[in-house]
Amino acid sequence: MPGGDFHPWLFVIVAAWVLVCALGVVASKKVMYSAVSMVLCFLGVAFAYALLHAELIAIMQILVYVGAISIVILFAIMLTEVQDGEYRQFFNRQAIAAAVLAALAAAAISVTIVAADIGPIGEKTLNPGVRELSSLLFDRYVLPFELVSLVLLAAMIGAIVLARKEEERR
Amino acid sequence: MNPLEWWLVLAVLLFCIGAYGVLARRNVIVVVMSLEIMLSAVNIALVAIASFRTGVPGGGTVFALFIMALAAAEVTVGMAIVIANYRHRRTVQTDQYDELKG
Numbered sequence: 324m325p326g327g328d329f330h331p332w333l334f335v336i337v338a339a340w341v342l343v344c345a346l347g348v349v350a351s352k353k354v355m356y357s358a359v360s361m362v363l364c365f366l367g368v369a370f371a372y373a374l375l376h377a378e379l380i381a382i383m384q385i386l387v388y389v390g391a392i393s394i395v396i397l398f399a400i401m402l403t404e405v406q407d408g409e410y411r412q413f414f415n416r417q418a419i420a421a422a423v424l425a426a427l428a429a430a431a432i433s434v435t436i437v438a439a440d441i442g443p444i445g446e447k448t449l450n451p452g453v454r455e456l457s458s459l460l461f462d463r464y465v466l467p468f469e470l471v472s473l474v475l476l477a478a479m480i481g482a483i484v485l486a487r488k489e490e491e492r493r
Numbered sequence: 494m495n496p497l498e499w500w501l502v503l504a505v506l507l508f509c510i511g512a513y514g515v516l517a518r519r520n521v522i523v524v525v526m527s528l529e530i531m532l533s534a535v536n537i538a539l540v541a542i543a544s545f546r547t548g549v550p551g552g553g554t555v556f557a558l559f560i561m562a563l564a565a566a567e568v569t570v571g572m573a574i575v576i577a578n579y580r581h582r583r584t585v586q587t588d589q590y591d592e593l594k595g
Contacts, residue, residue: 329496338503345507345530349514354522361526368533375500375544380536380557387561392529392568399522399572403579414517415588421516429509436501437494444497444545451551459551460558471562478566482573 333374341367352413354400362393377450500541507534519586521578525571532564 344367347360365388372381451459460468494502507530514527536557543553579585 329499334496334499334503338499341503342506342510345510348523348526348530349510349518351523354520357523357526361529364530365533368537371500371503371537372540375540377540377544377554377557380540380554380561383558383561384533384536387565388529388533391565395568395572396522396526399575402576403522403585413519415519418517421513424516425509425513428512429506432505432509433502436498436505441495441497444495450540450544450554456551456554459555464555467559471559474566475562478569482569485570485573486576 330374337367337370337374341371354404358393358397358400361396362389365389365393375450379453379456380450497541497545500545501538504534504538504541507531507537519588521575521585521587521590522572524587525568525575528571529564529568532560536560 341364344360344364348357348364351357351360365384369381369384369389372378372384511527511529511531511534514530515524518524518527539553539557539560543551543557575585578590582589584590
């Protein structure tokens with residue numbers, strides 16, 4: 324059977340987890356609840372990668388998303404959260420149109436995926452292990468790898484410059 | 494439906510939930526979180542295709558790693574902009590950002 328090591332029940336659990344948490348991010352009234360939902364959602368995505376036998380990606384997901392990105396967002400929430408009183412509206416005026424649009428897009432793309440002939444899939448999931456992946460990263464994809472480090476450096480400098488106190492700016 | 498299609502449908506649903514959050518929420522931090530969910534959905538699709546189809550070995554996995562790094566850069570700059578903007582306007586509501594100048 325193609326995709327022989329596909330576990331339907333584990334897939335259903337992970338999918339339900341991820342989707343429910345994503346809905347929690349979108350629908351929560353409090354920003355902090357959204358953030359907690361987001362952390363749980365990213366954790367679920369890490370399990371999804373593990374189910375796909377992409378172990379390195381799963382570990383990276385936990386390190387980068389659950390670790391770093393969540394902390395940055397939590398700090399931003401703590402540095403900014405004051406809204407109360409008059410800001411009781413959580414959705415903007417286009418919320419209904421956005422819901423219809425998102426639902427239509429989801430239905431259309433899902434139907435297309437199911438209807439399209441995706442072609443033969445492998446007997447079992449095959450992802451490169453850590454050894455193969457690192458040799459790929461430092462051999463075939465070494466230029467994008469170095470460019471990403473430049474992008475991260477630029478983002479770091481940019482964040483420091485942007486978030487600096489106003490008085491220090493000339 | 495084969496397993497790859499199930500994974501891709503999951504990615505599509507996750508992407509559309511994120512898109513709804515980006516379009517409909519007023520709090521800019523929640524908008525950024527929804528954006529991260531959209532990026533995760535794309536990553537799931539990439540890893541799923543990479544694990545079920547034999548193309549360039551490891552291509553999709555490496556691509557997913559790069560997307561993660563760029564998402565980290567994006568959220569860093571995004572949160573810095575949110576904090577800088579908050580200093581100016583004391584708000585994180587998107588419809589209060591009605592002038593794009595200092």
